[in-house]
Amino acid sequence: MFLRCRAVSAALAFVLQPFLWAEPVPVRHVEGTLHGFLALRSQEGQLLAIGDSTQTVHGDQVTSQVVYRFKDGSIDDETTVYSQRSTFQLISDHHIQKGPSYSHPMDMLIDTRRGTVTSRSVGKDGKETVTTDPMQLPPDLANGMVLTITKNLLPDTPETTISMVVAAPKPRLVKLVISPRGEEPFSMLGSTRKAMRFEIRIELGGVAGVVAPLIGKQPPHIQIWFVEGPAPGFVKERGPYFEGGPIWTIELASPVWPDAPH
Numbered sequence: 001m002f003l004r005c006r007a008v009s010a011a012l013a014f015v016l017q018p019f020l021w022a023e024p025v026p027v028r029h030v031e032g033t034l035h036g037f038l039a040l041r042s043q044e045g046q047l048l049a050i051g052d053s054t055q056t057v058h059g060d061q062v063t064s065q066v067v068y069r070f071k072d073g074s075i076d077d078e079t080t081v082y083s084q085r086s087t088f089q090l091i092s093d094h095h096i097q098k099g100p101s102y103s104h105p106m107d108m109l110i111d112t113r114r115g116t117v118t119s120r121s122v123g124k125d126g127k128e129t130v131t132t133d134p135m136q137l138p139p140d141l142a143n144g145m146v147l148t149i150t151k152n153l154l155p156d157t158p159e160t161t162i163s164m165v166v167a168a169p170k171p172r173l174v175k176l177v178i179s180p181r182g183e184e185p186f187s188m189l190g191s192t193r194k195a196m197r198f199e200i201r202i203e204l205g206g207v208a209g210v211v212a213p214l215i216g217k218q219p220p221h222i223q224i225w226f227v228e229g230p231a232p233g234f235v236k237e238r239g240p241y242f243e244g245g246p247i248w249t250i251e252l253a254s255p256v257w258p259d260a261p262h
Contacts, residue, residue: 022138022140022160022161022162022163023087023139023140024087024088024089024139024140025087025088025140025149025152025153025160025162026086026087026152027084027085027086027087027088027152028152028154029151029152029231029232030084031055031057031062031064031084031148032055032057033055033056033057034053034054034055035052035053035054035055036052036053036054036252037050037051037052037053037252037253037254037255038050038051038052038053038066038068038250038251038252038253039051039250039251039252039253040068040070040248040249040250041248041249041250041251042246042248042249043246043247043248043249047071048070048071048101048248049068049069049070049071049074049076049101050068050069050253051066051067051068051069051076051250051253052065052066052067053065053066054066060083060084060085061081061082061083061084061091062081062082062083062084063079063080063081064079064080064081064082064144064145064148065077065078065079065080066078070099070100070101072099072100072101073099073100074097074098074099074100074101074102075096075097075098075099076096076097076102076241077095077096078093078094078095078096078144079093079094079144080092080093080094080143080144080145081093082144082145082148088142088145088148088149088152089112089139090110090112090137090141090142090143090144090145091112091113092109092110092111092112092113093108093109093110093143093144094108094109094110095107095108095109095143095144097241097242102242102245103242103243103244103245104242104243105121105122106119106167106242107119107120107121108120108165108167108171110137110141110143110165112137112141115134115135115136115137116132116133116134116135117132117133117135117137117165117171118130118131118132118133119131119132119133119167119170119171133170133171135165135171135173137165138163138173140161140162140163141162141163141164141165142162142163142164142176143164143165146162146164146176146200146224147224147234147237149162149178150178150198150200150224150226151226151232151234153178153180153198155180155196155228156180157180158179158180159177159178159179160177160178160179161175161176161177161178162175162176162178163175163176164176174202174203174204175202175203176200176201176202176203177200177201177202177203178198178199178200179198179199179200179201180196180197180198181197181198181199182196182197183195183196183197183228184196184197184225186225186235193227194227194228195225195226195227195228195235195236196225196226196227196228197223197224197225198223198224198225198226199221199222199223200221200222200223200224200239201221202219202221202222204219219240220239220240220247221239222237222238222239222240223236223237223238223239224236224237224238225237234252235251235252236249236250236251237249237250238250
């Protein structure tokens with residue numbers, strides 16, 4: 001889902017040694033049709049944006065779209081297409097971030113069948129530039145699928161490593177290492193529940209991975225909470241959404257109805 005591509009410093013963007021690729025994550029919980037509502041908040045709890053998460057299924061192919069509409073007019077729009085036969089495998093991911101909330105606008109399209117990553121940008125002269133880069137995209141690529149993959153991990157698995165393409169400023173691969181951190185209590189309408197917290201560590205790899213912590217450019221860890229069981233449910237996500245950006249929190253939102261007339 002709605003976990004986005006984290007960017008890294010431009011100074012490190014081209015310093016990367018090859019990663020070892022992992023196998024795609026097996027399907028334990030088949031995805032279906034849904035439409036959910038989300039709230040994106042600042043660390044202080046201020047509502048920044050409202051989101052719609054929609055998903056349709058045709059055969060073994062899933063199309064997921066998450067759109068956040070910010071109060072300041074910004075837009076975060078990501079459409080992901082993937083297959084769910086025995087494993088989850090990305091087909092395409094188109095992610096757009098633009099507006100005052102994003103210091104670095106992004107428009108990136110990943111096409112795994114063609115093995116390309118296309119980026120669109122607008123220069124100071126207002127002209128649009130489109131760049132298509134061939135990339136060797138690994139089978140465990142997870143852009144737009146991180147929540148789905150995390151939901152399908154066994155909570156007793158110490159670590160699971162997946163790949164992601166980030167635009168910083170030229171598309172490059174990083175690794176996400178997902179680790180369960182135990183159950184934590186929360187309440188819902190006065191009822192006490194427990195959610196499993198997963199922590200995601202971003203590994204830049206190569207010389208970049210060694211240098212980044214030394215110069216304060218190591219991306220913060222991302223936290224995701226799920227209710228476990230036969231039908232795991234998303235509860236919350238917390239982390240940065242662009243290079244040098246603040247920590248934002250995503251939670252489920254519920255409709256509020258006006259009072260019935262007397």
